[in-house]
Amino acid sequence: MANVRRMKLGSQGLEVSAQGLGCMGMSTFYGPPKPDSDMIALIHHAIESGVTFLDTSDVYGPFTNEILIAKALKGGFRERVQIATKFGGVVTSDGNFQIRGDPAYVRAACEASLKRLDIDYIDLYYQHRVDTTIPIELTMGELKKLVEEGKIKYVGLSEASASTIRRAHAVHPITAVQLEWSLWARDAEEEIIPTCRELGIGIVAYSPLGQGFLSSGPKMIEEFSSNDIRKALPKFHPENVKHNKNLFEQVNAMAARKGCTPSQLALAWVLHQGNDVCPIPGTTKIENFNRNIGALSMKLTKEEMAELEAIASADAVKGDRYGDMSLTWRESNTPPLSSWKAE
Structure with missing residues (x-):
C-alpha cells in the first residue's frame, strides 16, 4: 500500500492527504448510484490507506452524496478526515440548473450541508460555481x-x-481553488494557476484522469449508461473521440514503457505540478483506488514531464470541457460591489 504523504493546502493551515477522493460518481452523474454498503467500504478503505480528503457537494444527488458520507463517518471516522463540500448549484423543480451566491442562500446551504453530513463544521467549503x-x-x-x-x-x-479569485481573497483568505486540470484539460495553466500561486492559494485538481478517459480510453464510452453525463460532454462526441484517442494511445504507450498504468502516469503528471496541487480522482472501485494512490510513489524525470506535455499540447484534444462553458471560470466575473451599492 502506498504511503500517502500529507500536504499543506493553501496558506491558512489546512492539512490534507496529498491525494483526495472525489465522491461524486458514487451517487450521481456517472450512471446510477452505487450501493451504499460498497461505497462506505471504499471510503473506509481510503481513510485506512491515508487518503483523508473527501470531496462532495450538495448538488451531488442532489443531497444523497453528503448523506452517504455522513453514514461512512459514523464510528469515529470524522476526526480522521477533512470534508470538502460545496454550495451554489441548485437543481430547480423543472430540472434546470441555477447558480446562487446571495448571502441568505449561502447560510441556508451551509446549515443544510452540516445537517446532512451530521458534523459540527465543514473543513473546506467551496462556492461550486x-x-x-x-x-x-x-x-x-x-x-x-x-x-x-x-x-x-x-x-x-x-x-x-x-x-474573482483576487476580489474574493481580499474579503477573506481563499484556501483552495478547485479546477479541472489534467493532460486533457490545461486551460487553467495560463492565468488561474499563476494567480493562485501568487496569492498562496492551494490548487485542487478535479477530473485529473479526464473523466476516466485517461484510464480507459475510447472503450469506456461503450460502457456509459443512458444517464451518464459524460455522453453530453463535447470531448466525448464521436467525431472528437476519433481525434482524442491519439492522446490516450500515446499516454498508454509511455505508461507501458514505464511499467505503470496510463491512469497512474496521468495522475503522476498532475502530482508533479507542485507541492501546492492536490488531485482528487474519483472512483467507485477499491482496485482503481489502489491503482490511483500508486501514482503518489512514482517519479517522473524532467524529460518525461516534457514528453507528456508535448503529447498533451494545445491541439491534442478536441472539444470544450463542457457544452456550456459559461459554467466555468471563463465567464465567472461578478458585478462590482460599487455598482451594487448604487442600485
Whole structure:
C-alpha cells in the first residue's frame, strides 16, 4: 500500500492527504448510484490507506452524496478526515440548473450541508460555481461570518476567474481553488494557476484522469449508461473521440514503457505540478483506488514531464470541457460591489 504523504493546502493551515477522493460518481452523474454498503467500504478503505480528503457537494444527488458520507463517518471516522463540500448549484423543480451566491442562500446551504453530513463544521467549503449576478464580496462576506461562527474552517472557490479569485481573497483568505486540470484539460495553466500561486492559494485538481478517459480510453464510452453525463460532454462526441484517442494511445504507450498504468502516469503528471496541487480522482472501485494512490510513489524525470506535455499540447484534444462553458471560470466575473451599492 502506498504511503500517502500529507500536504499543506493553501496558506491558512489546512492539512490534507496529498491525494483526495472525489465522491461524486458514487451517487450521481456517472450512471446510477452505487450501493451504499460498497461505497462506505471504499471510503473506509481510503481513510485506512491515508487518503483523508473527501470531496462532495450538495448538488451531488442532489443531497444523497453528503448523506452517504455522513453514514461512512459514523464510528469515529470524522476526526480522521477533512470534508470538502460545496454550495451554489441548485437543481430547480423543472430540472434546470441555477447558480446562487446571495448571502441568505449561502447560510441556508451551509446549515443544510452540516445537517446532512451530521458534523459540527465543514473543513473546506467551496462556492461550486460563481453567481455572476451577485458581487463576489457579498458571497464572501457571508462565508467569512460562517468561519467566525465556527461552522466552516476554510473557504474555497471552484471554476472562478482570476479577477474573482483576487476580489474574493481580499474579503477573506481563499484556501483552495478547485479546477479541472489534467493532460486533457490545461486551460487553467495560463492565468488561474499563476494567480493562485501568487496569492498562496492551494490548487485542487478535479477530473485529473479526464473523466476516466485517461484510464480507459475510447472503450469506456461503450460502457456509459443512458444517464451518464459524460455522453453530453463535447470531448466525448464521436467525431472528437476519433481525434482524442491519439492522446490516450500515446499516454498508454509511455505508461507501458514505464511499467505503470496510463491512469497512474496521468495522475503522476498532475502530482508533479507542485507541492501546492492536490488531485482528487474519483472512483467507485477499491482496485482503481489502489491503482490511483500508486501514482503518489512514482517519479517522473524532467524529460518525461516534457514528453507528456508535448503529447498533451494545445491541439491534442478536441472539444470544450463542457457544452456550456459559461459554467466555468471563463465567464465567472461578478458585478462590482460599487455598482451594487448604487442600485
